[in-house]
Amino acid sequence: MEQPVTDGTTDKPVVLLVDDEPSILNSLRRLLRSQPYEVLLAESGADALQLLQQRPINLVMSDARMPNMDGATLLAHVHERFPDTLRILLTGYADTDTIAKAINDGHIYRYISKPWNDEELLVTLRQALDHQHSESERKRLEQLTQVQLQQLKALNESLEQRVAARTAELQQTADMLDLAYEELKRSYVTSTEFFSQLGNMRLPKAKQTNRQVIDLIQVYCTSHKLDDATCRNLTMAAALYNIGKMSWTDSMLTCPADLIAPQERELYRSYPKQSEALVMTLDPMKEAAQLILHHQERWDGSGFPGHLKGQAIPLGARWLKMAVDFIELQRGLVLERQLNSDEALLYIRKYAGKLYDPDLVEDFVNVCAEYMRDITLTDPAIKVLNTHELAEGMILARNLHADNGMLLLNAGKVLSGLLVKKLIAFEEMEGGKYSVFVRIPDEVGNAQPAPAAAG
Template sequence: MEDVAQEIAPARLLLVDDEPNVLSALSRMLRHEGYELHTAADGSAALAILEREPIDLILSDALMPGMDGVELLARVQQQWPECLRLLLTGQCDLAATVRAINEGRIYGYLAKPWDDERLRLTLRQALQHQHAQREQRRLEALTRTQNLELAELNATLEQRVEARTQELKQTADMLELAFNELRQSYVTATRVFSSLISQRLPPRFQTNAKVGVLVQAFAEELGLDESQQHDLQLAAALYNLGKLAWNDRLIGTPAEQLSVQQRESYHRYPATGESLLMALEHMAGAARLIRHHREHWNGSGFPDRLRGEDIPYGARLLALAVDFIELQRGMILPRQVTRPQALELLRKFAGRIYDPAMCRAFVTLCLDKAPDLENHGRPVLALETQQLKPGMVLAQDIHSVSGILLLHEGKEFDAHLIDKLKRLEEVEDRRYTLLVYRDDEDHE
């Protein structure tokens, strides 16, 4: 009951400014937002409130007599680290802002005069971020407690224990994935937007993390500079931002099966994604990549029908990563294709949809290093039968041409089994691409 009460309790905000008219304006603006508001005219009064009240977020002016906003937020960070800290600065307070970032580890800052709607949005995003972190800690503690309870169950309940353990593991894995995604980005807006996208899309269509891993691996392989890699990572996290306004039917329809009316909405989503990021200056480079990642090498893409090298370099790379993942998820064709089939389709459309030289390099990277796939937290290597060695462990089931299961995931190869696969390839006149768990010695 206590947890429920905490969830529905209004967020507690502390507003600090030495100018009474500023405090009055902020209080009037936030009066109907559902917050519990506290105000203080200086740093000492603010600290006194924090001593007796559990404050969720403090918004402080930068320049105040006596204890300034930077010193106040630094004190808050030391004594109440879970309290979110926002700085309200004047146009010439750049030095104070830098100090607040370094000393107070602030969540963000707003410039005076502020925009009411932007301030409301920033507060909501900050509190949502805080709630997500608290919920993560609560669930992790709950997971640990329930694991201990499961360990104490009677042996006759073995099946129940196993089922519950699997459920808890899935929860822990989801939490770990969400936490890793948050840590990968140092831009608050990117974390918030990426989280919103993941919640809106069905689990099978939550591709941002996979696309991000693949883009990062290829960017490092190409030796792109830090700025290019930064823009690509942001674009990978937010490339489908423009799909948030779609209805569930449109989201679940593969691109090749869209009606004429649905296709019009589909063609607008890259430009919509760019426009949603327009107000964020540091996102300009990523927004440009998002706008153009559906352009085609031959000029038949959208939204601007750019051709060849007129398409931004990062957008060409993003397009390959997005299509490679979405083909395997059934988001483009009316079926999910296998990884080798997805690579073959990329090759087929090189020179029409994709930059041919980049496509060749991309396919080679995927064949050699498989950076887009992980099984049970372990990296995977894609190999042909001729490259197999005894002792390697299969990471994905193998099926024959007719669909018969040949080998289960987890099977360890020996010389006899490798020879049998080679003979099967001769009989079926085809080559298999197998995924095996990659050990350090395999990666040399």
């Protein structure tokens, strides 16, 4: 067992490299020397497990073929005994049984083939450790929220026996906690958007698509009043539909699909499967993974990867394909020529019945029109008010978030006098100032602003 490669600093991610060939370990150590990691080396599975017992380790990258204990067996032990440690398999053989065992028993994050590409290996390590950090932070916040909920529950039980005058304050706190709990349910959606932003770092700004696809899908969900679960699945699929492209070269990432070289065509057509494989192991992502897998199917059956046809294509995947193509046509990622939004819609109309579900195209065009319209500029009934200017009967035109990003109220909510008072009280408690986008119906256009909450 060799000594760790470190500069003496702390709080670095710890990466353990395992290989029975010292030359491979030395090559990896040289590659990672300039990276912000503390690197540990082990020449056998037994040495690796001993190191894991001695100290926390963020990530283990193991060779597949080693004497006594192979990489898949080692990573299965790591998964069982140290589940928070990420696992990557490094293999120089087309050994599907070993890879399958590593995936099924070791629940590996990814496998990398030898000889590896230095840049792709570094990107994979960064993405893995970023993912681990995000998951750790999410779990920490969930645990903190549960602790706070328990504390507040105990406080409520105590306060109920005290002065009746504090009942209103407790109710207000409970209302805000309900909103916080709803926000927690959407934490996975937030995580997927974070990962899509990481993926976008490999692309020039003019070629980035995920944010626009997400926004377009969310307009569709809102306009069709879809349930929360369907909206979450569609949004997560929009955020990660192209994550399988992250192993491509930079030139291939920015190349229009029509100009992909013949020798790269098979790699291009495999990206939905790669994307699905990366997200399907997460339980909350399973339905979104199916939408990702089939978002390049075509109505006439000429798409990929399953050559599904017509109604056999999941509805969400049919919608996702139109959204992806509409944005990517404007980014020059489909045709050699970059289209404007009107040309992109004409293209989608032209191929209705061939690439796209003909019954969905006109609905999609209407959603795109809504997506491209700024409601604050085109609708004179929309006003931006502070909380003291709000009146009963006004309708929220946009989601209202607290200064810390927590969702307070959804767009479409009709304001009541009591709700206005609660918003004012919560704003004062937070020490913030909210700008509220509201639609003002004719009957309340001349209403007086709501009075400030007492106290």
